[in-house]
Amino acid sequence: MKIEYTNFGLASRVGNIIYLNKRLLKHPELHDALLRHEKAHTSGFSWQDIKIDIINPHLKGVKLKYWAFLLSTPQSWVEVMPIYYKDGNLLLNPLISLIWAFLITLAGIAGLILKI
Numbered sequence: 001m002k003i004e005y006t007n008f009g010l011a012s013r014v015g016n017i018i019y020l021n022k023r024l025l026k027h028p029e030l031h032d033a034l035l036r037h038e039k040a041h042t043s044g045f046s047w048q049d050i051k052i053d054i055i056n057p058h059l060k061g062v063k064l065k066y067w068a069f070l071l072s073t074p075q076s077w078v079e080v081m082p083i084y085y086k087d088g089n090l091l092l093n094p095l096i097s098l099i100w101a102f103l104i105t106l107a108g109i110a111g112l113i114l115k116i
């Protein structure tokens, strides 16, 4: 497993490479929690990965720091985009895509109810 530090994003795993935002190095507690989280993911994509993101036991105790870091670091916001670009590849974040699909569906239903 290889760790690469990036300018953008927060933490993700593609195959056996874990990408961490380089600004996390200033926050060792959050850095280590996110590294444990990414190591727990599989090298591909499975229901196990969705379960890990939903339950997310690794961020227990650093949730406040997680949100503070995410909100105060605009470079990490690509993490909440359903599709993002990294190292020449267009990648899909499956869980975020499901959340976006759900919100867009809700917005569509709300639009139909209000006949906008």
Ligand SMILES: [Zn+2]
Pocket: 037, 038, 041, 052, 053
């Ligand atoms: Zn995850």
